[in-house]
Amino acid sequence: MRRHYATIKDIAHALNISVSTVSRALRDTYDVSADTRKLVLEMAAKLNYKPNFNATGLVKNSTHNLAVILPGITNYYFSTVFTGIQEIAYSHNYNIILYVTNDDAARELNIIRNLSFSSLDGLLVSVSSQADSCDHFQEIIDDGIPVVFFDRVAAGIRTSKVMQDDYNGAFEATTHLIANGYKKIAHIAGPEGLTFTTSRLNGYLDALRKHGMPIRKKWIIHSGFTQECGENDLEKLWKLNDKPDAVFAVNDRKAVGAIVTLKKKNIAVGKEVGVIGFTNDPMSAIISPSLSTIAEPAFEIGKKSCQLLLNHIKKKNFIPEEIILPGKLIIRESSIRS
Amino acid sequence: MRRHYATIKDIAHALNISVSTVSRALRDTYDVSADTRKLVLEMAAKLNYKPNFNATGLVKNSTHNLAVILPGITNYYFSTVFTGIQEIAYSHNYNIILYVTNDDAARELNIIRNLSFSSLDGLLVSVSSQADSCDHFQEIIDDGIPVVFFDRVAAGIRTSKVMQDDYNGAFEATTHLIANGYKKIAHIAGPEGLTFTTSRLNGYLDALRKHGMPIRKKWIIHSGFTQECGENDLEKLWKLNDKPDAVFAVNDRKAVGAIVTLKKKNIAVGKEVGVIGFTNDPMSAIISPSLSTIAEPAFEIGKKSCQLLLNHIKKKNFIPEEIILPGKLIIRESSIRS
DNA sequence: AAATTCACCGAGAACGTTACCGATTGATTT
DNA sequence: AAATCAATCGGTAACGTTCTCGGTGAATTT
Structure with missing residues (x-):
């Protein structure tokens, strides 16, 4: 009782x-x-x-609750972003209600529709990769609920956004491969339609263009974000007659998939085929050969997003901001020819 | 506005x-x-x-909110448990408020103290490893708030608990090392005082006893759960005159630390020195040599904990249950002499 | 001595919802 | 024709808190 x-x-x-x-x-x-x-x-x-926060919430029309909506929490990037969010929320006495969508658009929509905004002060979201439409977010914003997007942002919606510098990171990663003598560089990319998939693809393409490297449609493969996707993508590349000699992966998990598959084929990663990823997942330091990558400022993205949301909540009519945080090239064994 | x-x-x-x-x-x-x-x-x-859930919560004295308190979310085990919890909560229309303690007892206490039970139907918690006292949990339970512990349970508190079979997992892991011809088996353990640290230690000790293997105080080292702790523990072991020829680590992250350090010393992991972990973190399949381990049913633990909590909430005076889910030995390269 | 100010406190309404009890129908029974 | 009943609805209090306003006494000013 x-x-x-x-x-x-x-x-x-x-x-x-x-x-x-x-x-x-x-x-x-x-x-x-x-x-x-x-x-x-x-x-x-x-x-x-x-x-009793129900009572205060009733009269003040503000609880100290924030909702966070994420595709998943079982990977380094999102769990680290969440930790950053949590850090700021904790120091400002806000509670976080966490929803994971399993990267499923239908579930995401269902979560949004059932959200109780009377007990929510704001919303932090990284959209699902299959999301075809983002009208439901627009509705919420029109209702006056403060919303901040991070990492996977919804295009065409006027609100604050926080992301890493996807374009320049990809540009730098690709340039690094070129500088190390790789000449036929493939890109195993993320799902189409996602903003940062496009940004990283463009960074890759522009780096190739700048250095007069060949661009092949067949060397660009779109699929999901898992290690298994990376393995499948690499298998596809190696079915081609004109095989690449390096791979830039949209994230580390796919890069790990590529390395694992190359090793199975007894191809010397680094020496024969260069690989570079994106994220700086701890796995990238563990795998051998170790994986070069672009380190994402995941923790800072979390903190920044939450700070922005709190500003949003405090001042009504807060002008939306877009914050882009730089990444950092980390050179390991997988991209070095020596 | x-x-x-x-x-x-x-x-x-x-x-x-x-x-x-x-x-x-x-x-x-x-x-x-x-x-x-x-x-x-x-x-x-x-x-x-x-x-408006504030209003319904006020009059019905029940919101559809559960709190989850975790040491951290950036590792495979906890993030997977959380996903399991979330799965059940979602299907029953419950929201989850997530708190991470960073494994800091003071922060844990502060979170508990500030919890608003008027807007909470129940509590799922895995305690911080530094927790010296658990009185604050007892208070909550005495107040009639449904609480379920998982993984890191607080001893001496009468409430439902869900965990993996730590004792038998450790016993099996150690027996496996013995069966593969290792004779001087060390254990790099977790922090003392934590229930499952003790369980895994006892499983290790009983396996040694059963097979008449030597037990050395110096071969048992207690410290934290990170990879770095594993590295330090191994360094300590290798400063001994009488070095072990195998290591059973309390979790995979520490085992990875051990492998990394052994490789640095040019010691052939598997062939010369056997290593086995506990968790089945995806990392264990990636590292080379790949890491043998006891797979924990993390997702099921999350689901089961949440189901139990919901039962608790529905029936007042629900009799506390203790559920122990079995692990599974996964044999990879790090524990094979061939 | 009267008027004004100040510091402090209390009464009551309000927030959005549910629970309890009574009122109103029309239909059915006696 | 009177009494009973079932179905449906409305009024009101309550949940715990905050907010607005008015009130009290004492201290200060005129």
Whole structure:
């Protein structure tokens, strides 16, 4: 049986004062003497008083809850972003309600539709990769709910966004492969339609163009983000007559898939075929040969997103900001010919 | 500016009926005709009505929120457990408020103290490894809040618990090393005081005893759960005069640390020194030589914990259950002498 | 001494919803 | 024709909190 928690009324009754005074004393606002305030605080501690956020939420029309919507949490990037979000939320006394979509557009839509905005102050979201339409997000924003997108942002929606520098990261990664003497560079990309898939593809293409390298349609393969997808993509590439001699993967998990498959084919990764990824997943340091990559500022993206959302919540009519954080090239064995 | 969402009153006003009737119609309970019910539902859809959970929570003294408290989310085990929890919660229309403690006892305590149980139906927790006392959990349980522990359970507290079979997993892992001809088996363990550290230690010790293998105090090292801790532990072992010829690590991350360090020392992992871990982190398949391990049923633990909590919530005076799920030995290269 | 200010406190409404009880119908029974 | 009943609905209090406003007494000013 659930016991009854002490309320503001109980404190008032115990001290023989009014609930208004107790309320003011607890919030340390105006119109309350130091003496009574002390009494109230002591009594609150004694009765183990805990504020009822349902009640405050009702009257103030603001709870201290943020919702976070993510494709998944079982990978390095998203779990690290979440930790960053959590860090800021914790220091500002906000709670996080976490929803994972399993990268399923239908589930994402269902979650959004059932969201209770009366008990939510704002929304942080990284969209599912299969999302065909983003109207449901637009509706929420039109309703005045503060929303911040991160990493996988929805194009064409006017709100704050935080992402890594996908274009330049991809450009740098590809340039690095070129500088190391690889000449036939393939790209195993993410699902089409996602903003950052396009950005990384463009960075790759522009790097090739700048250095007059060949661009082959067949060397660009779109699929999902898993290691298995990376393995399949590489198998496809190696069925071609004109095989590439290097691979730039849209993320580390796919790059790991590529390395594993190359090793199975007894191809010397690095020496024969160069591989570079994107993320700096801890796995990239563990695998051998170790994987060169572009380190993403995942933790900072989380922190920044949450800070932005809190600003959004505090000032109504906050002007949307787009923040792009730089990545960092990390050179390991998989991209070195030596 | 945040727009005002349609309330039950708006629906009542638009249809010129009372709020009580609308409330009953929306919940599809007794005392409402099919006709008015249809009208109400249509109007609700038209006005984009969304129930205010603060209000329902106030009167019903139950929200559809569960809190999950975890040491961290950036590793395979916890993120997978969480995904399992989320799966069950989602199908029962419960929201999850996630707190990460960063394995910091002070932070854990602070989170618990600030928890608003008026907007929480129950609690799922894996305790921080530094937790010296668990009185704060006992208080909550005494207050009648349903609590389920998983993985890292607090000893001496009477409530439901879900864990993997740590003892038998450790026993099996150690026996496997013995069967493969290793004779001087060390254990790099978790922090002392944690229940499963002890269970895995006991499984290790009993396996050694059963096969008449030597037990050396110096071959048992307690420290944290990170890869770095594994590296340090191995360095300590290799400073001994009487070095072990195999290592059973309390988890895969520490085992990876051990492998990395052994490789640095040009010691052939598997052939010279055997290593086995615990978890079946995806990393264990990636590293070379690949890491033998005990696979934990992380996803099932998450699902089971959440199911148990929901049962707890539904029936008051639910009798606490302890569920132990079996692990599975996965043999890879790191423990094979061939 | 009267008027004004100040510091502090209390009463009551409001937030959106549900629960309880009573009222109103029309139909059915006696 | 009177009484009973079932079906449907409305009024009101309650949940715990905050907010607005008005009130009290004391201190200060005129």
